[in-house]
Amino acid sequence: MPALISDEQTERDRQSLLDAAEVLLYAKGIQAVGMDEIRAEAGLALKRIYALYASKEELVVGMLRRRDIRWRADLAEYVERATDPRQRVLAVFDWLHQWFCQPGFRGCAWVNAHGELGASSEAIATEVSAHKAAFHDQIAAWVAATNPSACEGVHLLAEGAIVSAGITNDPDVALRARSAAEALLAAAGHPAGMTQA
Structure with a gap:
């Protein structure tokens, strides 16, 4: 036995x-x-x-799920060191820049998985969607503390930086996205023609 x-x-x-x-x-x-x-x-x-x-599919899902927990926890630990709400949002892009500079960076594991198997594996597509929704909500919570109207824009800047860095291998896209996010936070909530008091 x-x-x-x-x-x-x-x-x-x-x-x-x-x-x-x-x-x-x-x-x-x-x-x-x-x-x-x-x-x-x-x-x-x-x-x-x-x-x-x-199955290999189950292993991939398990790997993505564990990576999601670690990845978002590392991001939160870094971002929440900042006490100022606006600096927390900008810290997202500083953390992304550090990640993009790491040896072996090969883009977003979830985008890569979706590109390879998202159309043929419902389980992998579901796991990718869960990660992206959780990342969106994480960013939205930080942005809401400073300027709720900028939530979607900041999220798209972060996602765009991740995809661009993976394709171009240029970590500085995170710094350019940071500058755009800073401008967006300053402008959001102030429609054209209105000025701050």
């Missing part, structure tokens, strides 16, 4: 598998990486992998 695997070992195996999947799938693309390559990177038998995730 095979030895029982403890909950602790199962969690260690799951994290090792997700680590391996994230490194490989983000660097090379989902369709370019086979399960054998993930198995070798994780150091787990295929049987063990499929006991944790029944």
